[in-house]
Amino acid sequence: MPDFRVLPSVDELQQRAAIRALETRFGRDATAAALREATAILRAAIADGDPALATRAAAAARIEALAGERLGRQFAPSLVPVINATGVVLHTNLGRAPLAAAALARLLAVGGGYSTLEYDLARGARGRRDVHAEAMLRHLTGAEAAVVVNNNAAATLLMLAALAAGREVIVSRGELVEIGGGFRVPDVMAQSGAVLREVGTTNKTRASDYAAAIGERTALILRVHPSNFRVEGFTERPELAELVALGARFGVPVAEDLGSGQLATDPDHPLARTEPTVAATVALGADICCFSGDKLLGGPQAGILVGRAAVVEPVRRHPLMRALRVDKLTYAALEATLEEYAAGRARSTVPVQRMLTMSAEAIHERAAALAGRIEAIAGWRATLVPGASQVGGGSAPGVELATWLIAVDRSDLTPDGLEERLRALTPPVIARIEHDRVLLDLRTVLPEQDAEIAPLLERL
Numbered sequence: 001m002p003d004f005r006v007l008p009s010v011d012e013l014q015q016r017a018a019i020r021a022l023e024t025r026f027g028r029d030a031t032a033a034a035l036r037e038a039t040a041i042l043r044a045a046i047a048d049g050d051p052a053l054a055t056r057a058a059a060a061a062r063i064e065a066l067a068g069e070r071l072g073r074q075f076a077p078s079l080v081p082v083i084n085a086t087g088v089v090l091h092t093n094l095g096r097a098p099l100a101a102a103a104l105a106r107l108l109a110v111g112g113g114y115s116t117l118e119y120d121l122a123r124g125a126r127g128r129r130d131v132h133a134e135a136m137l138r139h140l141t142g143a144e145a146a147v148v149v150n151n152n153a154a155a156t157l158l159m160l161a162a163l164a165a166g167r168e169v170i171v172s173r174g175e176l177v178e179i180g181g182g183f184r185v186p187d188v189m190a191q192s193g194a195v196l197r198e199v200g201t202t203n204k205t206r207a208s209d210y211a212a213a214i215g216e217r218t219a220l221i222l223r224v225h226p227s228n229f230r231v232e233g234f235t236e237r238p239e240l241a242e243l244v245a246l247g248a249r250f251g252v253p254v255a256e257d258l259g260s261g262q263l264a265t266d267p268d269h270p271l272a273r274t275e276p277t278v279a280a281t282v283a284l285g286a287d288i289c290c291f292s293g294d295k296l297l298g299g300p301q302a303g304i305l306v307g308r309a310a311v312v313e314p315v316r317r318h319p320l321m322r323a324l325r326v327d328k329l330t331y332a333a334l335e336a337t338l339e340e341y342a343a344g345r346a347r348s349t350v351p352v353q354r355m356l357t358m359s360a361e362a363i364h365e366r367a368a369a370l371a372g373r374i375e376a377i378a379g380w381r382a383t384l385v386p387g388a389s390q391v392g393g394g395s396a397p398g399v400e401l402a403t404w405l406i407a408v409d410r411s412d413l414t415p416d417g418l419e420e421r422l423r424a425l426t427p428p429v430i431a432r433i434e435h436d437r438v439l440l441d442l443r444t445v446l447p448e449q450d451a452e453i454a455p456l457l458e459r460l
Contacts (some may be wrong), residue, residue, distance in 0.1 A: 004046060006059045010035050018064045026071045034074075038066035082428045083449050087403060087441030089355045090393025094430065096294040096301070098351040098446065099333055103299065106336035110328055117328045130316055132331040136338040140263055141278045143306035147316050148293070148334065149324040153188050155290035155303030156257055160192035160220070162318040163253065163288075163311065167219035168197040172205035174237070175224035185224065194219065207238040207246055214250050221247050223256045223286075225276065226397070240276075244285035253287040253311055260395035261291025261304065263341050270356055271296070274396050278306065287311045293330075295393050298352035299337035300330045355443050356391070360402040366442045366450055367404045373454035374408060380457060381409045387434075389443040406440040410460070425456050 013019050013035050023031045042059055082094060090096050099107075120127030130147050137146035149155050160169060169189070176186045176198065189196055197218070199209040210221055221243055240256060247254040262275040275296065281289050288311045293302030303324075305315055315321070326334075340346045346353045367384055374382035385407050388400035408431075410418060418438050422429040431438050442450065 004043060006046070006056045007039055007042060008056060008060050008063070010039070013060060013063060016060065016064065019067070022068060022071060026075055030071060030074070031067065034067035034070045035063060037070060038063040041066060080427065082430050083446075083453065084430055084444040085440040085442070085453075086430055086432045087387070087389035087405070087439075087443050088392035089352060089389065089401075089444055090295050090391060090395055091444070092393050096393050097298045099300065100298065100337055100340055100350045102340055102349065103333040103336040106332045107329055110332035115328050115332075117331070129325065129331070130321070133335050133338060136335060136342060137304065137306055140338060140341055141306045142282045143312075144309040145312035145316075146304065146306040147312060147321070148326055148331070149303040149305070149321070150326050150330070151301055152257070152259065152261075152290055152292040152303040154324040155305050156185070157188055157192050158303075158315055158318060158320050158324055159255060159288060159290055159305060160189055160194040160222075161320055162315040163255070164195075164219035165193035167194065168213075168215070168217045169194045169220045169222050170197045170199055170210050170213045170218060171222045171224065172200045172209075172237070173198045174200060174202050174205055174235075175222075175226065203234055204236040205238065206236060207242040210238070210243060211246055211250075214246075214252060218250070218252050221252055221254045223254065225256065225258045225260075240281065240284045240286060247287070248285075254285070255307075256281055256286045256289040258289050258291040260295040260393070261293070262296045264296070264346060264353055266347065266357075270401060271391070271396050271399065274399055282306060288315070293334055293337075295395050296352065296356075296391075297337065298346070298350040300333040302326055302330055302334055351446065355389075356401070358443055360386075360404060363442050364404040366447070367406050367440075370440075370442065370450055370453060371406050374406070374457060377454065377458050379410050379412070383407045383409075385437075385439075387439065387441065389441055401443065403441055403443050406442070407437045408440060408457070409438065421460050425459065427452075427456075429453065429456060 010032055014023070014032070019031065019035070042062055084091055084094050116127065118127050118129045133148055134146045137143065149158055186196060195217070197213050199205060199213045223240060223243055243254050258276065258278060258281060260275060262271060262277050263279070265277050265279060266272065278289065278291060286307065288305060288307030290303060290305045291297070293299040293304055305312060337350060340349045347357055348354055364384070371382035371384055374380050383406070385405050387403050387405040389403045391399055391401070408418070413421065415433050415436050415438050419431055419433055422431050422438070431440055433439070440453070445453070
């Protein structure tokens with residue numbers, strides 16, 4: 001007969017130091033539930049004659065271990081940090097832009113206590129949250145006014161709802177794109193209540209097409225920057241300046257959805273020829289434009305609208321603004337990121353900008369050092385190969401950044417098996433596979449993470 005007397009009670013188990021530690025970490029109720037489940041498992045094991053459970057001490061130790069494992073799984077966060085070794089700078093699946101140290105410090109300072117989110121210190125009375133980040137955005141872009149919402153799709157929706165609900169928005173057929181997750185820009189726009197008036201063809205749209213479509217119901221001319229696609233060959237697209245002149249002629253505001261939102265104005269920037277800056281768009285006379293905060297800008301997820309005060313003000317006052325507004329943490333991180341640009345430090349302090357402008361030579365130096373450490377681990381091989389990084393995040397399609405890759409290999413694992421094992425590490429290392437090789441691209445690995453990788457591989 002099975003001897004269930006070796007099973008300690010929950011009350012007895014709760015006197016043990018290891019169980020008290022679990023209660024401190026996970027709570028008394030959750031720990032008690034885990035102990036009951038573990039006891040039931042051991043009861044079944046004893047019934048099956050498990051010889052390892054012959055003593056009370058052995059049973060208690062096994063229950064402790066099972067309860068700890070259950071609680072660890074139950075309370076494990078689904079959102080965890082990873083090491084991005086894919087070479088995709090703005091990897092949407094991996095959270096897009098990592099924040100600058102200054103932004104993280106501001107998050108801690110603002111999030112750890114109370115703040116002036118809606119408080120006017122000068123007046124000692126209630127203030128407005130939509131003023132945060134506006135002064136810095138005006139300074140950096142040259143715009144008269146700015147507002148911030150929770151992402152760029154929301155910015156587009158709000159802009160159209162405030163400026164064109166029930167009226168027509170003229171847009172080129174070649175710019176009605178689909179963004180990540182299967183969301184289509186026309187569907188997002190339609191929710192605003194505006195009526196899309198498509199002009200031109202997929203590959204060719206002229207200023208005259210826009211002019212022919214302008215009528216009494218026209219509220220807005222919308223230009224969408226092709227930040228996540230590229231049309232080549234037999235194509236034509238009017239310059240923004242042409243549309244601005246057309247809008248001025250007919251008294252119709254011109255809006256541009258810039259998507260990625262490049263603030264860096266360095267002429268030697270690798271995206272200088274492919275991504276228009278926000279400041280340049282404002283200078284060319286766009287009445288309003290919107291862009292993302294967590295793409296090329298390198299800040300938190302946000303949708304930013306800048307432009308003429310008379311055009312931005314209806315957006316600010318629209319009822320949807322409250323539904324789409326951002327919280328104190330977004331404002332804190334955004335303001336701190338913008339300050340890095342204003343101080344001229346962004347190229348070295350904002351991770352996205354640092355990654356984009358990092359030379360292949362600098363990456364080679366880091367990769368050679370890491371490859372040497374990996375080679376020193378028994379059973380591992382690491383080879384440097386030239387390659388290309390991607391901007392990602394629906395930004396700068398077709399632009400490749402020269403890099404050096406570390407091809408890692410272990411004889412007892414296939415490339416797929418190795419990539420899977422890397423993902424199972426803590427923290428996970430996300431690599432890419434090309435031509436049956438597992439590749440690590442240090443362009444997207446934070447410099448301080450270089451020293452973590454070899455010790456992690458030793459665990460496999």
